[in-house]
Amino acid sequence: MIQFAKIFAVFAVLASPALADSPRSIIVMDGSGSMWGQIDGRAKLEIARETVATVLGGIPADQELGLMAYGHREKGNCSDIELIVPPAPGTGAEIAAQVGKMRFLGKTPLSESVRQAAEALRYGETAATVVLVTDGLETCDADPCALGRELEAAGLNFTAHVIGFGLSGAEGAQVACLATETGGQYLQASDAGGLADALAATVTAKLPPPQPAPVPEPEPVLAKASLTVPETAPAGSSLRIEFVGPHEEHDYIRILDANGEWLAESAVDTERFVEVRLPFRTGPHEVVYLLKAQEIIARARLTLTESPVSITAPDMAQVGSDVTITWTGPDAYLDNIQLYRQVDDVRFGYGYVANQNEMTFTMPDEPGVFEFRYTFQDSEVIYTRPITVTLDKVEAKPATGLTSIPVSLSVPAKFAGQPILWSAEPLDPHPDAPEALAMPEAMTGPWNAELYPGRWRIYAEAPAEVTAGRGFGADITVTDAAGQVFEIPLTPFETMGMGEDLPSGDTVAVTIKAEGYDGLVEWSAMPEGGTQDDRLADTVANGWQTTLIPGQWAIFGMAADATFFDRVTIAAGQTDYVIPREGPVDPAQASDDVAYRCDAAPSCRVNDAQTGLGFALPAGWFTDFPHFYETAAGVSAGQPTIAFMTAVGDRIELNPIRWSAQNGTCLDTAAGQLCHWADATEVVIKAHTAIAASLTFTPTRQDITIPGIRLDLTPEVAAALRAKLLGEN
Numbered sequence: 001m002i003q004f005a006k007i008f009a010v011f012a013v014l015a016s017p018a019l020a021d022s023p024r025s026i027i028v029m030d031g032s033g034s035m036w037g038q039i040d041g042r043a044k045l046e047i048a049r050e051t052v053a054t055v056l057g058g059i060p061a062d063q064e065l066g067l068m069a070y071g072h073r074e075k076g077n078c079s080d081i082e083l084i085v086p087p088a089p090g091t092g093a094e095i096a097a098q099v100g101k102m103r104f105l106g107k108t109p110l111s112e113s114v115r116q117a118a119e120a121l122r123y124g125e126t127a128a129t130v131v132l133v134t135d136g137l138e139t140c141d142a143d144p145c146a147l148g149r150e151l152e153a154a155g156l157n158f159t160a161h162v163i164g165f166g167l168s169g170a171e172g173a174q175v176a177c178l179a180t181e182t183g184g185q186y187l188q189a190s191d192a193g194g195l196a197d198a199l200a201a202t203v204t205a206k207l208p209p210p211q212p213a214p215v216p217e218p219e220p221v222l223a224k225a226s227l228t229v230p231e232t233a234p235a236g237s238s239l240r241i242e243f244v245g246p247h248e249e250h251d252y253i254r255i256l257d258a259n260g261e262w263l264a265e266s267a268v269d270t271e272r273f274v275e276v277r278l279p280f281r282t283g284p285h286e287v288v289y290l291l292k293a294q295e296i297i298a299r300a301r302l303t304l305t306e307s308p309v310s311i312t313a314p315d316m317a318q319v320g321s322d323v324t325i326t327w328t329g330p331d332a333y334l335d336n337i338q339l340y341r342q343v344d345d346v347r348f349g350y351g352y353v354a355n356q357n358e359m360t361f362t363m364p365d366e367p368g369v370f371e372f373r374y375t376f377q378d379s380e381v382i383y384t385r386p387i388t389v390t391l392d393k394v395e396a397k398p399a400t401g402l403t404s405i406p407v408s409l410s411v412p413a414k415f416a417g418q419p420i421l422w423s424a425e426p427l428d429p430h431p432d433a434p435e436a437l438a439m440p441e442a443m444t445g446p447w448n449a450e451l452y453p454g455r456w457r458i459y460a461e462a463p464a465e466v467t468a469g470r471g472f473g474a475d476i477t478v479t480d481a482a483g484q485v486f487e488i489p490l491t492p493f494e495t496m497g498m499g500e501d502l503p504s505g506d507t508v509a510v511t512i513k514a515e516g517y518d519g520l521v522e523w524s525a526m527p528e529g530g531t532q533d534d535r536l537a538d539t540v541a542n543g544w545q546t547t548l549i550p551g552q553w554a555i556f557g558m559a560a561d562a563t564f565f566d567r568v569t570i571a572a573g574q575t576d577y578v579i580p581r582e583g584p585v586d587p588a589q590a591s592d593d594v595a596y597r598c599d600a601a602p603s604c605r606v607n608d609a610q611t612g613l614g615f616a617l618p619a620g621w622f623t624d625f626p627h628f629y630e631t632a633a634g635v636s637a638g639q640p641t642i643a644f645m646t647a648v649g650d651r652i653e654l655n656p657i658r659w660s661a662q663n664g665t666c667l668d669t670a671a672g673q674l675c676h677w678a679d680a681t682e683v684v685i686k687a688h689t690a691i692a693a694s695l696t697f698t699p700t701r702q703d704i705t706i707p708g709i710r711l712d713l714t715p716e717v718a719a720a721l722r723a724k725l726l727g728e729n
Contacts, residue, residue, distance in 0.1 A: 062089045081116055237278055337350065608640075622645055653674075
């Protein structure tokens with residue numbers, strides 16, 4: 001928070017009558033992306049907005065003041081400099097409002113900004129003062145020290161003051177010369193109060209006694225970083241880049257061309273890799289790790305190779321007719337195909353290519369030469385295909401000679417909740433069509449596929465059925481009729497001719513008992529390395545009699561007053577398994593960064609009272625604090641998020657906020673998605689299964705949102721209030 005005692009002192013200075021003699025001034029405000037960095041848990045840009053509004057609210061009405069900003073409109077543009085408020089009396093409120101609207105995303109051309117501010121003040125004709133507020137160093141190949149000497153020599157009575165907002169001593173030494181060369185001061189501001197003092201002192205020309213120039217600090221030892229990058233990659237493709245690095249705020253993995261120009265990037269988060277969409281260019285490029293958006297600490301070479309791109313369309317079409325096209329391309333986010341008239345570059349239609357393999361355009365109502373344009377990421381045309389539109393009748397033919405038909409494929413209703421991995425093989429292959437279609441990852445619900453008419457062999461896997469030697473399979477015939485729906489039955493593998501390399505499905509009859517407990521227990525069992533669909537569950541007393549496939553299983557039991565957990569090896573010849581009672585986690589092990597830690601074998605039971613989350617924490621693992629993510633509008637996630645970790649860097653996450661199938665494996669649990677990374681060790685995979693089997697979630701709070709009001713209530717109170725509001729009672 002702003003130090004209000006200092007602010008009140010600022011007001012007293014601002015009220016001084018002597019200030020009417022202050023020279024015309026311009027504040028140069030840093031709008032670069034580094035202003036998103038934090039001081040004491042608050043973004044620097046928030047502190048700057050609040051402090052500017054407070055300080056300028058008290059300047060005299062006749063104080064001539066203006067505002068210039070840089071880096072506030074575009075990324076990577078050293079020319080992004082704007083005089084937002086020209087210097088004039090009574091501009092304090094307008095400057096505060098404009099700073100409040102600024103975006104913070106670009107580079108730091110501070111030298112050129114100060115030069116333009118001096119010129120706007122006519123520094124060669126009259127006294128002028130520029131106040132630079134910066135949280136970073138020059139990034140646009142300019143020398144602030146040389147600029148200071150130049151302005152001092154050419155100015156009538158020119159002064160530049162520099163406020164280093166959150167800069168280190170070494171950083172401050174690199175920009176302080178801009179002030180000292182012009183007779184101004186470098187003022188360090190490490191928090192909101194310091195920024196308020198510095199702004200008031202410089203804007204009103206009531207400076208404190210000169211401060212000694214900052215002493216450069218020893219150069220910090222850079223955090224180690226490394227990049228794992230292939231030698232080549234296709235242009236426009238999505239590239240997974242693995243790295244080791246410090247994971248600081250505003251760290252980026254960037255793609256640079258041979259001239260060092262920034263072409264693409266991905267922000268570093270908690271993951272050990274990033275996905276970067278490569279530019280659609282060929283030739284040598286470079287991948288770099290950028291520390292805090294400023295310094296490159298790792299480099300790797302990358303050559304981009306040619307990538308196929310094409311549009312298949314007829315050469316001619318009649319006016320007003322429908323033309324179906326197909327294409328090959330990067331299929332990146334926002335990729336689209338547009339239809340333009342060549343003579344005047346007028347667009348007549350467009351469509352996004354995502355999740356499609358063909359598209360239909362209606363030709364214009366007037367003849368002419370047109371062209372289809374494949375536009376990469378909605379910004380760069382990478383392929384064109386001309387088409388002549390004529391008044392003459394033209395026989396319309398699909399680009400491939402085929403017309404795909406939307407069909408819906410599903411499994412019997414009792415299996416509808418299982419994730420299914422689908423594939424389709426044409427029994428009547430066509431030279432212009434793929435040999436087979438397949439979903440890249442398992443999905444629940446029907447598969448809405450695009451199949452051309454003919455005979456197809458459909459096959460689908462559900463992991464729980466594969467372990468029993470069965471899958472979903474059938475031969476179907478697709479016609480050109482609309483609305484075709486096919487239910488694919490469960491079939492033994494040998495019936496589909498696929499049984500040679502699959503498990504036999506032999507099981508062992510076992511009895512699972514709770515140690516020292518004969519009451520009602522809700523049991524669940526999950527095989528290691530399996531999916532949530534492998535989980536068996538039952539609620540019984542005096543032991544659970546079931547059948548399990550031999551191998552390692554995580555067994556979890558929950559009773560009214562106790563929980564039981566163990567990892568057991570199911571083997572032929574053994575029938576009885578006793579699952580020990582879980583001990584509570586030791587709350588004394590918690591710290592500022594660790595919520596729960598388990599040092600007891602095989603696990604500790606955790607029941608978090610704040611979120612209602614319960615789980616078995618394996619020995620040697622610890623967690624951060626469970627919480628519910630909220631949107632910027634204050635809408636809370638319905639399920640909690642928590643990370644499970646070890647001292648050697650292993651990590652498992654419940655309900656991560658950004659996750660794709662390429663990241664790794666997720667299990668559906670009673671508390672949501674439990675995920676581990678694709679490069680997980682055997683230790684992580686075993687812990688993943690154990691935690692998944694034991695997760696429980698009983699919501700302890702419930703939100704009710706009324707416009708302008710958000711209440712956090714117990715479920716009982718929320719239900720009663722909702723009934724009252726809806727007139728149910």
